[in-house]
Amino acid sequence: MKRPRLLELGFALLPALLLLAGAELGLRALGFRYQRLPGYMQFAYPSPAELHQIFLPDPALLWRMQPGYYFGQGYPKLNEQGFRGPDIPWAKTPGTFRVACLGDSVTFGLPAADYPSLLQRYLAAGLPGKQVQVFNLGVPGYSSWQGRQLLTRQALETRPDAVTVLFGWNDHWLVQGFSDHEQQAKNPGLFKLRDLLARLRAYQALNYLASRLRPAESRELKLRVPEDRFRRNLLAMVRAGREQGVTVVLCTAPAGFGLDSIPDFFTALGFIRANADLEPLHRRYNQLVREVGREENVPVADLETVFQERGVENFFDHPEKDIIHPNARGLELIARTLADAIAASRPGAGGK
Numbered sequence: 001m002k003r004p005r006l007l008e009l010g011f012a013l014l015p016a017l018l019l020l021a022g023a024e025l026g027l028r029a030l031g032f033r034y035q036r037l038p039g040y041m042q043f044a045y046p047s048p049a050e051l052h053q054i055f056l057p058d059p060a061l062l063w064r065m066q067p068g069y070y071f072g073q074g075y076p077k078l079n080e081q082g083f084r085g086p087d088i089p090w091a092k093t094p095g096t097f098r099v100a101c102l103g104d105s106v107t108f109g110l111p112a113a114d115y116p117s118l119l120q121r122y123l124a125a126g127l128p129g130k131q132v133q134v135f136n137l138g139v140p141g142y143s144s145w146q147g148r149q150l151l152t153r154q155a156l157e158t159r160p161d162a163v164t165v166l167f168g169w170n171d172h173w174l175v176q177g178f179s180d181h182e183q184q185a186k187n188p189g190l191f192k193l194r195d196l197l198a199r200l201r202a203y204q205a206l207n208y209l210a211s212r213l214r215p216a217e218s219r220e221l222k223l224r225v226p227e228d229r230f231r232r233n234l235l236a237m238v239r240a241g242r243e244q245g246v247t248v249v250l251c252t253a254p255a256g257f258g259l260d261s262i263p264d265f266f267t268a269l270g271f272i273r274a275n276a277d278l279e280p281l282h283r284r285y286n287q288l289v290r291e292v293g294r295e296e297n298v299p300v301a302d303l304e305t306v307f308q309e310r311g312v313e314n315f316f317d318h319p320e321k322d323i324i325h326p327n328a329r330g331l332e333l334i335a336r337t338l339a340d341a342i343a344a345s346r347p348g349a350g351g352k
Helices: 002-029 048-053 115-126 144-153 188-197 201-213 227-243 275-296 303-309 328-345
Strands: 055-058 062-065 096-103 131-138 162-166 174-176 221-223 247-251
Touching (some): 096 115, 096 144, 144 162, 162 227, 162 328, 303 328
Parallel strands (some): 096 162
Antiparallel strands (some): 055 062
């Protein structure tokens, strides 16, 4: 009796399935596309399209980079773990000195250079006879909240001797409705189902129609990681490292302030409310890094100050367009500063 009923149900659903398939094919032929931002993923960066093309949605980290993805434009292909650099060997050879670098696009680096690779060279030169491995775990768009999750979920699994932490820019960008710590997907299964449905043009068309029928929503603008949360994230990373006997080196984020006017796209894309807000806001976040370093007695690589002392103009090639990402000389200075901080923190070196 069950099989005839199943057949009857199948025949009853067949017209609807054919209708949906026809609608899907027709919408694709017409080039229809409508990406509606979920309420909890309204970032200025990454955009909904980037979340599907460059990144993979992740219920814990919000997004991660696709393993093996090739950005082009001179960037190397990502490794099998979805990070820049060679594949990470989880087994650690005795006598190996390891460093995991957490950060955002500044850590991810330029097409031809990234400071974790340079850091590996400098550390190797100062540690003769030791194998040195430095892992670039920088992900474009990441905040300290995501770095905190990545540290405990993956970075500490590499069994590092030291971890460097360089965040700040994405933390003080604006977001609609929900700060990063409020944006966790509570049900991974539903998260995957939503992501799958969002690829269907028929589902997109229904969303489009629904958006025209409902009144426009006005969501409150918040910081992705408010200052108190930024501080808590830094503290959590320092203490998680300490529990594992890992030295955590905190970093302030350098900037090309004063070299040119603040680029207009920061306000146009909704990163900040007004250009005048950016410099004092960024400096407050850097000051929190210094305060946590003093309170927890951990090394701080004060990159903001180092860049200023050596002439910020030397480390940003196009400040009229980009005051965030240092040039190759700036990346080299970051690597040298970190190498000194890590060397000073090692036992017997007079550091902490």
